[in-house]
Amino acid sequence: MPSRTSILTGRNMWETGPGGNLMGTLKAEYAVFSLLLQQSGYQLGATGKTWGPGKLEGFTPREGKKLPLRSYSSIQTEAILGESFHRRTLKQRRPGMSNLDYAANFEDFLAARDKEKPFFFWYGSNEPHQGFEKGAWKKAGKSLADALVPGSLPDDPVVRGEFLDYALEIEHFDRHLGRMIESLARENLLESTLIVVTSDHGNPMPRSKCNLYDSGTRVPLAIRFPGPAKEGVTRRDLVNLIDLAPTFLTAGGVEIPEEMSGHPLQSLPETGAAVPRDFVVTGFERHIICRRDGVGYPARCIRTNSFAYIRNYEPDRWPAGDPDFVSSHQGFLGDCDRGATKEFLMSNSSETRIAPYYRLSFGRRPPEELYDMERDPHQLRNLAEEKNFAEVKSSLRQKMEDYLRATGDPRMQGQSPWDDYDFTDKRIFGNPRWREEGLSLPSVILDPRPLPVR
Incomplete structure (x- = not known):
């Protein structure tokens, strides 16, 4: 929407x-x-x-x-x-x-x-x-x-x-x-x-x-x-x-x-009427209520033909929703729609072969992500902390923030109004404990090793 x-x-x-x-x-x-x-x-x-x-x-x-x-x-x-x-x-x-x-x-x-x-x-x-x-x-x-x-x-x-x-x-x-x-x-x-x-x-x-x-x-x-x-x-x-x-x-x-x-x-x-656009900027805030207190997962991304840079403003939050919070629409991990693949990842999250994919979809993410879109189109290898790409990351971050300021993004003023906006589907609020209700987290062994680029 x-x-x-x-x-x-x-x-x-x-x-x-x-x-x-x-x-x-x-x-x-x-x-x-x-x-x-x-x-x-x-x-x-x-x-x-x-x-x-x-x-x-x-x-x-x-x-x-x-x-x-x-x-x-x-x-x-x-x-x-x-x-x-x-x-x-x-x-x-x-x-x-x-x-x-x-x-x-x-x-x-x-x-x-x-x-x-x-x-x-x-x-x-x-x-x-x-x-x-x-x-x-x-x-x-x-x-x-x-x-x-x-x-x-x-x-x-x-x-x-x-x-x-x-x-x-x-x-x-x-x-x-x-x-x-x-x-x-x-x-x-x-x-x-x-x-x-x-x-x-x-x-x-x-x-x-x-x-x-x-x-x-x-x-x-x-x-x-x-x-x-x-x-x-x-x-x-x-x-x-x-x-x-x-x-x-x-x-x-x-x-x-x-x-x-x-x-x-x-x-x-x-047509000779415009300068080529060499980047686009996208954003995400709150989709459905799938985290404690109804907060979202704020992020912005700048995409060029060669790179994608993502800024995750609340990296301590779960990107797909709290794993132990029953969302307003999609069950646990509610910012991911119910489906066979989601169910497969959740049911097999502790298996050695599946655990890395589970973490890619549902695990916490770093504050910054940078991907070489020509060599890594599936965005599996985060280059944000690699020294060889520091200049690329800095340039993209500056270009993105300049655009966000020019278009009036409240995030650039340190503001976060989206969590307080009305959620017009009131069904979840029928539970007086909706802010904290949930089950225990799935057992997933954390492993920082990246997936091989396929």
Whole structure:
């Protein structure tokens, strides 16, 4: 959800107040690109997962409606993304997946829209998301040999199987997207429509989602701009989800608010209109309540084409949540979604072969991390304390902190407002002892030796 806040506002998560937390509050003081398009004559629509979970504050709901405190409410959707199209459902629902027929709902939007108006439509697939049908890859005729396992996880049939189950949900998303593109073609709209396909976070396995490693922050981005494309152009410019709002506004001929930190992708250097961006900065604060007193795991990362530098501001905290604290949503180690790989690591954490991987995902981390992304793409060897890389680390830290100061990150003023922001899902507070409840820690032998780079 903080990523979707950044998509909508063109701002970094630390620039959106309580909107930078999951179960937070998105306030109308932050300009939202979809409403700016609407004010300029665009018709809006959406299907599936939109902004949330959390609450909206200060936005105007449809006439006769009141903004609720409810995740993914259609009333919330319509306040910022236009009419919610969700009436069409699939005849057969696969376990773990939504029953929405996203493509059919898009067809309904196209049929109902004002043909005299340009439009913006948000397709927010619930898939892929943890809760995969375990072993679905077998029914689909997939092969374990086809699974790609990152070096941060053990190469085990359980892990390979979950990645294949994950892939099936991506294929589900792709099929609906394909049908939507076919609908645009039938309506003679394809050549005049900007299509952007991306995600709000990386894969949902341990050490990925809710982490600032590439596996958690690097997402797919495919864009089809209207009109002919230049052939033979390859660029490695780094882009960020905050760039999407300015991109949409530029496409719609709408002025970009100065408060947006992103830049339109139409102004990449091949057009001669911008200087290449050679780094991006990402951040993390509180996701769900999974630590004593409800605190988060504050961190920032700067990523260049060659290196990634991570600053962990509270290294004494557990990065995935307290191992003996029952989180608001995902059990122990709650900033890691429930799944077969997580369960496998937890159940086998004391085994010699598995313990290093368990520590990589769930063990405490040093204040600083530095990785050579060309030689160590899975980020297994921390170079932060190596003398040969001291200058690189210092330069990246300075560049990151300069950017954070320029964009108003409270962390640069020694402030930490995120732990005190309202958590809008109140279920965990039903336990009067929620601040400290938990079980004993798993028995894990600490071993500082790094994993070999695979």
